[in-house]
Amino acid sequence: MNRISRLKSLMAARGIDALVTFKPEHSFYLSGFNPIIFSHPVIAILPAEGEPVILVHALRDDHGRSESWVKDIRLYGAWSTKVTMGPNWQDALRAILAEKGLDASVLGVEEDYLPVTRHRLLTELLPKAKLVDSSAVFDRARLVKDADEIANVRVAAALADIGMDAAQDALAQGGSEREIATSSMAAMNGHWALHLPDHEVADFGSLEGGAQNGLWTWALAGDRMFRNCDNPTQRKPQRGEAVAVFIWAIANGVHAENERTFAYGPLPDANRRAIDTILKIREDIAPAMRPGAPLAELFHITKRGLEDAGYAANIPGRIGHTIGLGAHEHTSLDGKTDVILEPGMLFTLEPNLRVPDRGVATQISDTILITETGHEFLTQSRGGYIEV
Incomplete structure (x- = not known):
């Protein structure tokens, strides 16, 4: 898709290895999936090399798979018989980034959206990664x-x-x-x-x-x-x-x-x-x-x-x-x-x-x-x- 290409070009210009977005508009931008209510975060990961990954709570699994064009959908939390990566998004996100060799890389996060507490949590969760602001990357791509x-x-x-x-x-x-x-x-x-x-x-x-x-x-x-x-x-x-x-x-x-x-x-x-x-x-x-x-x-x-x-x-x-x-x-x-x-x-x-x-x-x-x-x-x- 053209928007993925635009994002990757902007990422390359800024030395960003992957985007990690919690913002509802941006997880939709990368996946086509809008869960409407965000009682649990939907997290989209776009590596500079490779396809996007979407991490959703297990209760949004059926909805997400019916609407998203992203093939790699991972689950967290507990819901009926759904098989997940674990009870919380934090451990699941860290595992996905480690799997892709991105846990010690430059990660773009939207500082104009993330609460201070979540930004601090990400810093503690990924001590070897460098978090940089990707707000302008999305703003420019969306133009x-x-x-x-x-x-x-x-x-x-x-x-x-x-x-x-x-x-x-x-x-x-x-x-x-x-x-x-x-x-x-x-x-x-x-x-x-x-x-x-x-x-x-x-x-x-x-x-x-x-x-x-x-x-x-x-x-x-x-x-x-x-x-x-x-x-x-x-x-x-x-x-x-x-x-x-x-x-x-x-x-x-x-x-x-x-x-x-x-x-x-x-x-x-x-x-x-x-x-x-x-x-x-x-x-x-x-x-x-x-x-x-x-x-x-x-x-x-x-x-x-x-x-x-x-x-x-x-x-x-x-x-x-x-x-x-x-x-x-x-x-x-x-x-x-x-x-x-x-x-x-x-x-x-x-x-x-x-x-x-x-x-x-x-x-x-x-x-x-x-x-x-x-x-x-x-x-x-x-x-x-x-x-x-």
Whole structure:
């Protein structure tokens, strides 16, 4: 797979002999297996030479073998008649690394994910190994999507579009924030249930819980838009208010994002002008979304456009982010990033405005794919100025 080749090239450049990952998104990235709930860790091992190994608790054995493309699946713990390598993952991991001659090598671990206690445990467990941070290795490899990831994000984007259409209808009927959100999620789930038999919509869990369904919508009306993210309430939008709808959808582990600002009836001039400014900036950005262009240039175009429109005091910290296994991956569309766009990259485009003293806020976002010749909007629900 291309992602395995990318990871191995990055490992070689950094002198890493094997990756050892506990992060749910990354064990999935290396195996295709998402157990959903992580009451016990799933550990993926990628040697610089050779194929990946997945270490799972015995109770996840049947699930893992039915979904993973990795052939070498090892078990730990106790579960019914399952034969395992022992009662805990620590001894099993050490045995696997010793078997492959990696117990005294340079091992990459994600220091931005591992708790201090687990990092300390690994240091004690593998005293002859050198642990180095592999967080940037995964971040860089994940920037470019493989063909299967692109196919799945198209499905996720289509689900998000369905959710956005339903949210608009619920708002037009005078629905509350909660009614807008639940109508949107019901529409996405209904389409998934009827038309996508081969797709999972589970998100990634943690050691304390799972995420069985990752089709999420929330809505914020009026001055609640300044919260940026909050649980929807029973508040009903008032005529003349802007209403933001935020949607994250997922298909087979890959996310898409769709966000729109709706005008619930005619908006005050200040709010309308802000939306028109953002729409114009998005048009100005479009030619720069192409292979070979600096990602930071998208931010600089936005900054110049906001300054020219009189919003110099309201420049956002970023105008989007990469997306894929995470709804918010680590690379930001800001003025500092050194990423150069290339085909297969996926990000959200969301230049926005927040002017609290004028009660002005906008939130418009699409999921964008960089192609061989330019870019493609994967989310395609109605854009522009939308008044309901």
